[in-house]
Amino acid sequence: MNGASAIGESAIQAGCKFYFGYPITPQNELPEYMSRRLPEVDGGVFLQAESELSAINMVLGASAAGARVMTSSSSPGISLKQEGISYIAAQELPAVIVNVVRGGPGLGHIAFSQADYFQSTRGGGHGDYRTIVLAPNSVQEMADMTFRAFDLAEDYRTPVLVLGDGILGQMMEPVVIPEAKEDLVPVTKDYIVTGAKNRESRVIKSFFVEGKDLEEHNWKLFRKYKRIEENEVRCERYMLEDAEMVVVAYGTAARIAKGAINRLRSEDGDVKIGMIRPTTLWPFPSEVIKDVSRQITDFFVFELSMGQMIDDVRLALDGGGHIHFYGRPGSVVPTPSELARIMARHYHKAQRREKG
Amino acid sequence: MKQVYSRPKSLKRVWMHYCPGCGHSITHRLIAELLDEMELQDKAICIPPPGCSVLAYNYLDIDMVEAPHGRGAAVATGIKRVRPECLVFSYQGDGDLAAIGTAETLHAANRGEFVTAIFVNNAVYAMTGGQMAPTTLSGQKTTTSPYGRNPQTDGKPIKMSEILSAFDGTSYLERVAVNNPKNIRRTKKAIRKAFEHQIDKKGFSLVEILSPCPINWKMDPLKACEWIDEVMTKEFPLGVIKEV
Numbered sequence: 001m002n003g004a005s006a007i008g009e010s011a012i013q014a015g016c017k018f019y020f021g022y023p024i025t026p027q028n029e030l031p032e033y034m035s036r037r038l039p040e041v042d043g044g045v046f047l048q049a050e051s052e053l054s055a056i057n058m059v060l061g062a063s064a065a066g067a068r069v070m071t072s073s074s075s076p077g078i079s080l081k082q083e084g085i086s087y088i089a090a091q092e093l094p095a096v097i098v099n100v101v102r103g104g105p106g107l108g109h110i111a112f113s114q115a116d117y118f119q120s121t122r123g124g125g126h127g128d129y130r131t132i133v134l135a136p137n138s139v140q141e142m143a144d145m146t147f148r149a150f151d152l153a154e155d156y157r158t159p160v161l162v163l164g165d166g167i168l169g170q171m172m173e174p175v176v177i178p179e180a181k182e183d184l185v186p187v188t189k190d191y192i193v194t195g196a197k198n199r200e201s202r203v204i205k206s207f208f209v210e211g212k213d214l215e216e217h218n219w220k221l222f223r224k225y226k227r228i229e230e231n232e233v234r235c236e237r238y239m240l241e242d243a244e245m246v247v248v249a250y251g252t253a254a255r256i257a258k259g260a261i262n263r264l265r266s267e268d269g270d271v272k273i274g275m276i277r278p279t280t281l282w283p284f285p286s287e288v289i290k291d292v293s294r295q296i297t298d299f300f301v302f303e304l305s306m307g308q309m310i311d312d313v314r315l316a317l318d319g320g321g322h323i324h325f326y327g328r329p330g331s332v333v334p335t336p337s338e339l340a341r342i343m344a345r346h347y348h349k350a351q352r353r354e355k356g
Numbered sequence: 357m358k359q360v361y362s363r364p365k366s367l368k369r370v371w372m373h374y375c376p377g378c379g380h381s382i383t384h385r386l387i388a389e390l391l392d393e394m395e396l397q398d399k400a401i402c403i404p405p406p407g408c409s410v411l412a413y414n415y416l417d418i419d420m421v422e423a424p425h426g427r428g429a430a431v432a433t434g435i436k437r438v439r440p441e442c443l444v445f446s447y448q449g450d451g452d453l454a455a456i457g458t459a460e461t462l463h464a465a466n467r468g469e470f471v472t473a474i475f476v477n478n479a480v481y482a483m484t485g486g487q488m489a490p491t492t493l494s495g496q497k498t499t500t501s502p503y504g505r506n507p508q509t510d511g512k513p514i515k516m517s518e519i520l521s522a523f524d525g526t527s528y529l530e531r532v533a534v535n536n537p538k539n540i541r542r543t544k545k546a547i548r549k550a551f552e553h554q555i556d557k558k559g560f561s562l563v564e565i566l567s568p569c570p571i572n573w574k575m576d577p578l579k580a581c582e583w584i585d586e587v588m589t590k591e592f593p594l595g596v597i598k599e600v
Binding site: 018020045047049050051053054055057058059060061062063064065066067069083084087091193194195196197198201202203204205206207209 | 411418427433443
């Protein structure tokens with residue numbers, strides 16, 4: 001199954017009956033999958049919107065009405081959705097948004113990239129908010145993280161981004177789709193609009209006439225984001241036990257890096273490199289990096305962008321450690337052997353420095 | 357004694373913030389009366405817009421979801437698709453529905469979404485201080501058309517109701533006004549019709565309400581009401597534009 005379809009099926013199994021989207025390459029396999037599958041689901045609705053703006057606002061409406069709902073797009077389309085994502089975050093509504101990242105800026109290129117890291121992890125739209133960002137690196141993780149994204153979105157009443165890329169969306173791998181949820185009763189949510197029958201009327205809004213009310217609202221969001229930072233950081237630790245240099249990479253870049261690490265370890269036992277692979281980009285595994293930096297001082301950041309996540313690594317190290325960087329803007333993929341050569345060069349440089 | 361007039365149950369017991377002579381308060385009341393009469397208060401979901409009427413949720417005692425500027429029809433679509441049993445209506449101004457939200461409005465109408473748009477046309481962006489709107493009349497002075505709207509460079513006022521009548525998805529379109537008792541009664545009938553069309557799943561319905569904005573028109577409330585009759589209705593004639 002390709003990554004995009006795995007996301008689609010996993011979303012349906014997670015109880016998502018509503019999908020609103022607008023075509024853009026390289027994520028069309030997902031709306032196409034949903035347009036085939038959702039009519040088979042009881043009460044399922046697939047709607048191709050007239051724009052990304054409309055699609056995200058349909059998501060806003062459907063979520064306000066209590067549904068599990070998803071939209072997807074790729075970089076230029078995600079830029080258009082930022083208006084709605086800001087409102088959804090402000091109105092504290094759950095939503096799952098998939099970004100199959102392509103090259104940018106502008107129209108860029110239809111292939112993969114990781115250049116949307118800043119946009120994804122810094123809120124993306126206007127105002128002081130964050131979105132949870134999940135970063136899969138296989139078709140299986142596309143399925144698993146999409147499934148989990150719906151729970152996270154509802155637990156915290158906040159938009160969750162699943163950040164794939166053009167490679168992950170289109171590549172095919174065996175996958176086990178998570179099992180359907182049986183006991184979903186969305187009407188138990190106490191904030192959704194259903195018509196005010198036998199209860200007081202409800203308002204879902206983000207506008208505050210009084211400055212002090214908006215301040216309180218932002219404090220409330222901030223406290224929620226703190227809770228998320230405390231509870232939802234996830235990452236994979238790979239071969240750190242004996243490592244003398246740590247790669248920090250996510251998604252497709254982490255797959256390439258893992259190949260390079262394995263190659264170096266099998267070819268040359270002296271090059272001991274491990275990896276921290278954040279699977280949540282926000283919240284970022286800063287504490288893990290800080291902890292590891294007590295043992296290992298060299299961090300090699302590899303991104304398919306010209307350096308965005310590296311800022312979070314710098315913040316995590318807070319002036320400590322030594323940061324190495326290799327970035328490619330995306331759309332052209334370095335091979336594991338190419339990356340291995342570069343990593344080995346940095347590794348030996350660090351070793352020489354250590355030996356003085 | 358027979359009671360002939362009271363506050364509708366769907367209207368909250370609070371003062372409205374609207375300016376003297378503004379049409380919003382009349383329109384809110386008509387909607388509240390209809391929700392009572394049609395027994396829809398517990399089924400209704402309104403989508404108020406950014407603008408003066410964003411605070412409609414302080415006045416109408418029903419479920420409300422605030423939409424981003426222009427996106428009322430898209431938010432309404434999302435809600436209605438999840439809750440087809442509810443009465444879903446957006447409350448939108450001219451800039452909202454006919455400029456920034458043109459695409460959302462046209463496509464929701466073309467899909468024939470079973471939702472209703474209450475389209476308040478006062479020919480200016482009121483909340484922001486009276487700038488030129490898509491429905492500003494030719495020659496009309498606003499803060500961004502200080503020499504009067506020039507049709508050569510700004511185009512002529514957009515007639516959304518007439519544009520929407522071309523779509524098969526629309527089933528009821530009427531232009532009314534809230535500037536005198538006769539027109540106000542007509543407005544109430546039009547909104548009732550529009551709601552009925554939604555409930556009967558006939559199609560997308562819209563009521564365009566010519567509404568006075570004395571502050572931004574720089575007129576006293578009476579003159580603003582007269583201006584609707586004397587000037588505005590010449591460009592935007594009242595009446596049923598489409599009924600299927």
